[in-house]
Amino acid sequence: xxxxxxxxxxxxxxxxxxxxxxxxxxxxxxxxxxxxxxxxxxxxxxxxxxxxxxxxxxxxxxxxxxxxxxxxxxxxxxxxxxxxxxxxxxxxxxxxxxxxxxxxxxxxxxxxxxxxxxxxxxxxxxxxxxxxxxxxxxxxxxxxxxxxxxxxxxxxxxxxxxxxxxxxxxxxxxxxxxxxxxxxxxxxxxxxxxxxxxxxxxxxxxxxxxxxxxxxxxxxxxxxxxxxxxxxxxxxxxxxxxxxxxxxxxxxxxxxxxxxxxxxxxxxxxxxxxxxxxxxxxxxxxxxxxxxxxxxxxxxxxxxxxxxxxxxxxxxxxxxxxxxxxxxxxxxxxxxxxxxxxxxxxxxxxxxxxxxxxxxxxxxxxxxxxxxxxxxxxxxxxxxxxxxxxxxxxxxxxx
Numbered sequence: 001x002x003x004x005x006x007x008x009x010x011x012x013x014x015x016x017x018x019x020x021x022x023x024x025x026x027x028x029x030x031x032x033x034x035x036x037x038x039x040x041x042x043x044x045x046x047x048x049x050x051x052x053x054x055x056x057x058x059x060x061x062x063x064x065x066x067x068x069x070x071x072x073x074x075x076x077x078x079x080x081x082x083x084x085x086x087x088x089x090x091x092x093x094x095x096x097x098x099x100x101x102x103x104x105x106x107x108x109x110x111x112x113x114x115x116x117x118x119x120x121x122x123x124x125x126x127x128x129x130x131x132x133x134x135x136x137x138x139x140x141x142x143x144x145x146x147x148x149x150x151x152x153x154x155x156x157x158x159x160x161x162x163x164x165x166x167x168x169x170x171x172x173x174x175x176x177x178x179x180x181x182x183x184x185x186x187x188x189x190x191x192x193x194x195x196x197x198x199x200x201x202x203x204x205x206x207x208x209x210x211x212x213x214x215x216x217x218x219x220x221x222x223x224x225x226x227x228x229x230x231x232x233x234x235x236x237x238x239x240x241x242x243x244x245x246x247x248x249x250x251x252x253x254x255x256x257x258x259x260x261x262x263x264x265x266x267x268x269x270x271x272x273x274x275x276x277x278x279x280x281x282x283x284x285x286x287x288x289x290x291x292x293x294x295x296x297x298x299x300x301x302x303x304x305x306x307x308x309x310x311x312x313x314x315x316x317x318x319x320x321x322x323x324x325x326x327x328x329x330x331x332x333x334x335x336x337x338x339x340x341x342x343x344x345x346x347x348x349x350x351x352x353x354x355x356x357x358x359x360x361x362x363x364x365x366x367x368x369x370x371x372x373x374x375x376x377x378x379x380x381x382x383x384x385x386x387x388x389x390x391x392x393x394x395x396x397x398x399x
Contacts, residue, residue, distance in 0.1 A: 026063040027113035027387045030131075032124055033076070034086050037069045040249070040276055041222065042303060043119055043138065048075065049198060050118070053376035055079045062383050065112075067124065091123045099127060106130070113387045116379070117165070120158045132390050134382070135165040136193075139300030140178045141321075145226055159183055167386045169193050169379075171301045174322040191382050195301050196372025197310055205280040207288075210272050216243040218289035220282065220304050221296065223248050223255040223273065228295040228318065230254075233261045234339030235293075235346065236270060243270045244293075245285060247277045286311045291350065294323070295334060302326045309367035312360025314353040316346060326370075330363055 033051050035043035054064045065082040068075075076083060088094075106128050115126045120137045137158065142151045162168060162183050168190045170176040176192050179185070207213070217239075221227045229246050236244050246258070250273045262271040277285070286292070292308035292315045299322050306326060308315050317323045319333040327333070332349030334342050353359050 026061055027384070028111065029062055029064050029114045029116060029383050029387075030067050030084060030112045030126065031064050031116045032067045032086075032118045032122055034067060034069050034122070034124055035119060036072050036075050039072070039075065042301075043121070045198065045303065046138070046195060047118065049196060049372045050376060050379070051076055051081070052079055053196065053372040054380070055081045056373060057376040057380055062380050062387070064380070064383075086124060090127075092125045093123065095125065095127050099129060102127065103129075114383055114390075116383070117161065120161060122161070125164065132166040132386065133161075133164055134167045134169065134386055135161050136169045136171070137175060137179055138171055139175055139298070139321075140182060141226065141298040141300065143178070143182065144298050144321075155182060162188070166390060167191070167382070169382065171195050172322040172325055174325055175300050189386075191378075193375055193378045193382070194370055195303055196375045197306050197367050197370045198303070198372075205278075205284040207284065208274070208277070208281050210274045211245065211285075211288075212243070214243045214270075215241060215290050216245050216288075217291050217293050218245050218247070218285050218308075219293045220247045220285075221294075223250045223252055223258065225254045226296065226298050228297045228337070230258050230261055231295050231337040231339075231342065232293055233258065233265050233267065233271065235342045236262075236267045237265050238339060238343040239346070240270075242290065243272065245272045245274065245289075247274055247282065247285060250275045286313065289313060291316060291346075291353075294318070295337065296320065296323065299323055299326075305331070306367040306370050309363040312363050314349055314359070315363070316349060328366055330359075330366055 031051065031054065033047040035047045038044040039048060051066050065084055066076060066079065067084045067086050070085045070087055073085070110128050110131045112126065112131050115131050115133045117125065117133050117135045120135065125133065140158070142154045146154065162185065165188065167188055168179065168185060170179055170190065170192055171194060173192055176190055179190065219229060219232070223229060223246065232244060236242070255273055258273065259268065262268040286308055292304070292313050294302065294305055294315065295318045296302070297318060297320050302323050305315055305317060305323065309330070315327055315331045317327050317331050317333055319335050324333065332345055334345055336342070
């Protein structure tokens, strides 16, 4: 169903409406934004900012329609694109049972020219199996995080989606290389489209209560073991002039482990885990930190890196997975997580940063290369290429 404006403001954007026939001259593309229900994770942010950028983009031949969870519809209520309400009964695990029975009832022409499954974890695919699918793969992190018996199963699930798709995108060269190594693409095209910088400005926020005015180092992300935050505790014992703030969901056993390590090392008064912070507070933390630290072991992209660079802050990263690709030559990299080795990299990096007045501007310029508007334009162009290629193949088959 397509949902459009209603008289009831509480249901704005979500009243049942007939198809807008003025859009018949263009190719409709359904874009899966169902990860909006987890707004503060990476996939949620991807959905939120891609949906908005698609609305700003101009592509006369393609008309995106946003597939949005009904329960969080207000997140996209101000976006001037048609929306499809995603309900639990529309999930693929249910569709696959009654799809064969409804095949004869499908309209002569499929409603959509293309369906964009925006994550390799999607639970939604088009009911009409004639609709081609383009699949975005953000990462295959389970190859490093899970035991073989688990990642083999997960890999089969992603392969099934690849088999259903006619084309694939990834968000970094690193992910593209892993996809080619572990999945069978056949002759399906693969396009790398980088995520964009979240460049939202906020009025100058007040200093949060958990920041006491001391110079501080900053990191952000769900506090999970794969983020490797615990290695920063030893570093903090060597940096008595700084506090460390790690923002993000801290409702995990790993977060408590970090607190115990900080207490044991005698730095618990200088290590702060405030939990999830508001956008305005995040903006303040990036703007006012002395440096950004990100020792993560597994990233498909690494959005916080370019967020920090945007503010001209020196960034210290692990040299794992996609991070060297995103940080580039301006970032400083840890090749060892030994406290002494990390300290040496930090000290040398801060000296290099302080010794070059142009460094902040160089960092901001690199961050600005990653744009959601550019990403949306590339997705729209790829949609059109796929649609035209699919139509050409169909005509050859018919002939």
